[in-house]
Amino acid sequence: MQKDRSKFILDEIEKRHVELIPRWRFLVKRLGFWLLAAISVLTGALSMATAIYVFLDNDFIEDHDYINRFLIERPFVAEVISSIPYIWLAALVLFTLVAFFGFRHTKKGYRYSSTKVIAASLFASLLLSLCLNTVDIGGYIHRYLIENVHVYNNLINANEQRWTNSQKGLLGGKVIQVDTIHHSLVLKDFGKALWRVDISKAEVRPKTQITPGRYLKITGIITGKRTFEAIAIQGWEKKYHKRKPLPPKQEKGT
């Protein structure tokens, strides 16, 4: 057992023409795993940013005046649960697992427990997603998919679907053209159909910008083929239709 194998091993190394693998190859491999982890955290952040956008975009949260109505019409909890963007959460889980895999294969990744790595990855994705949503990245991704990827509509319960219901008087979409002379606008809905909307009698919520490129939520009635008469107009973004509290009602005779 104690025989010296060193000569035999060195001969074998010579015989097989074995050479050292250059250091750069290991560096590239390690960098590859770090990149995989980093990209996965980033894509996880994009998923989370979109999930947060879709969830918060739902009107049931924003319009507090209607909460009572929601409570009467349907259970609020069910409304919230149905609005959770599961597809994006699933994507987040997937990317987190890939990030975990990548990190675990870095030089000292094995030293950290799975729970810590996964929690750190989720936390990093959350922080990054909050930063991304300050410039509306989540909204951009969501809207792009809603408008261009048909199957996405079937995978998500989004506010855009709520406002693609002209029969019930709800029309949402992007302003293409504004006619100030005839008080009308051309709006492209989320199914890419063009509507001519009469806004002459519409109540426009404060701070709503009716300009090409803006997304609007219009309440009204259908008046013909692809024509709509607006009763109320509000911007798509929450900040445009936060209502000011109503002034206290004055009693008669005071």
Place this chain on the structure above:
Amino acid sequence: MAHTSIRREQPHDIDQELVAREIENKQAFAPIVQRYEAPLLRYILRLGCKDISAAEDLLQEVFIKTFVHLNDYDTSLQFSSWIYRIAHNEIITYFRKEKSRPSVLVTPDTTFIFENIVDDAGLTELEGQRYTSAEIQAAVDRLETKYRDIIVLKFFEEKSYEEISDILQIPQGTVATLVNRAKKKIRFFLEKSKQ
């Protein structure tokens, strides 16, 4: 048992010095082979490779793989942990190919190691020295591979939790958990065997 612990025989920086020399000169690999051939062969046998010639072949592959990957050696690790890691992975690949379940090899010098395991599992305090080496080995052999690997490294190779963590590439907390579970299982098997 002192011969099983490479780290205690010579300072850690000698390993690194050898590696640094080796990268420049192939002949400098000889001292590394000389230092590690006995402990690694013993480790291979202890993990269950019963055929000595197969173990020697495995050992040769371990050294060649070590040589090829020398540039991947992280100097913040102990060289012994790194070479044990390579050996461990080679052995696992070998057993996978062989489709055989390894058992821990008994040699005269392992008798007191088995006693140590029983001591550590807290059985001697309660039961006295009533378990034979064969019984303890049978209990160790009944363990799942992941527990057996840990027991071999902890008790036979006398590695610390940090070293085991670096060899098996698992967190230290997991090492501690696996060691405790393995001891509990050994205790359970031994108690069951006496019933």
